[in-house]
Amino acid sequence: MPRDLQEILAIAQSIGWGAAAILLDAQQTSFSIEQAGESPVTTADLAANQYILDNLQAALGVQDFAYLSEETFKSQPIADRLDRPWVWIIDPLDGTKDFINRTGEYAVHIALAHQGRPVLAIVACPEKDKLYYATLGGGAFVETRESETFHSQPVKVSTKNQPEELTIVASRSHRDDRFNQLMQQFPCKDQRQVGSVGGKIAAIVEQQADVYISLSGKSAPKDWDFAAPELILTEAGGKFTHFDGSPLHYNQEDVSQWGGILVSNGQCHEALCDRAVSLLAAIDQSQPF
Ligand SMILES: Nc1ncnc2c1ncn2[C@@H]1O[C@H](COP(=O)(O)O)[C@@H](OP(=O)(O)O)[C@H]1O
Numbered sequence: 001m002p003r004d005l006q007e008i009l010a011i012a013q014s015i016g017w018g019a020a021a022i023l024l025d026a027q028q029t030s031f032s033i034e035q036a037g038e039s040p041v042t043t044a045d046l047a048a049n050q051y052i053l054d055n056l057q058a059a060l061g062v063q064d065f066a067y068l069s070e071e072t073f074k075s076q077p078i079a080d081r082l083d084r085p086w087v088w089i090i091d092p093l094d095g096t097k098d099f100i101n102r103t104g105e106y107a108v109h110i111a112l113a114h115q116g117r118p119v120l121a122i123v124a125c126p127e128k129d130k131l132y133y134a135t136l137g138g139g140a141f142v143e144t145r146e147s148e149t150f151h152s153q154p155v156k157v158s159t160k161n162q163p164e165e166l167t168i169v170a171s172r173s174h175r176d177d178r179f180n181q182l183m184q185q186f187p188c189k190d191q192r193q194v195g196s197v198g199g200k201i202a203a204i205v206e207q208q209a210d211v212y213i214s215l216s217g218k219s220a221p222k223d224w225d226f227a228a229p230e231l232i233l234t235e236a237g238g239k240f241t242h243f244d245g246s247p248l249h250y251n252q253e254d255v256s257q258w259g260g261i262l263v264s265n266g267q268c269h270e271a272l273c274d275r276a277v278s279l280l281a282a283i284d285q286s287q288p289f
């Protein structure tokens, strides 16, 4: 470990709050759309990205850490990050479509990964004035603030264990027919649409929901969508895997996370994964997508 993890956590928490303030300010004043389409980019993403990178690099340097960010990875030589043991994985604005549509459901994700797995994570939800954080083996917490005083409380997933009683959250804006069919046939009948992966994981660790499903289509979520939310969820006692139960790996050559991802409170994770696999097989057999 190049530095003490608790020292790094304090730096990342402060940067998470700072980035949240940039997004909130843009949402309440003005922002413009720099790139439209399936993966929109706004001036707010770019400002928050610059702020996060500048501050992390000022505090921690570029010697011991690589940086993989949604807004800069395309212009970055792959050798700058691949095979580096310590990599910051950053999504300065997750839930960009919700940000643009002003649903209030967007988040900042900052994760530190070691050998492709997250060891430290921040998910900030600016509109709720909450910041979730976790370190590997150290539990997950939600931080709130009153004036200049910060309060931290541990968060834990629910203990509900009947599939029919579980509340499931899923994307509002990334859904195709195949995914909609899977959701319609899934045993969890209380289904809610929530913007941003961080927001969905926050709902689960606050016990407002129990399950989240993501399924790639023509495109897939990326490392920065999942790395920070994953650690917060697992440190709160949940499970976050591919449909076949295998763990996610980050900072690979392809940063897309293809296939199905199931996130749950852990109570009937394997049964829900099996159900998703068998439902998808039947859907694919009945209708070639
Ligand atoms: N099928 C898919 N293809 C590409 N990106 C996806 C995706 N599903 C989710 N995502 C990404 O995951 C994040 C959360 O999406 P959602 O709010 O719909 O759940 C978004 O990140 P960004 O907002 O950072 O682009 C979105 O781009």
Ligand SMILES: [Mg+2]
Binding pocket: 091, 093, 094, 095, 224, 225
């Ligand atoms: Mg994202």
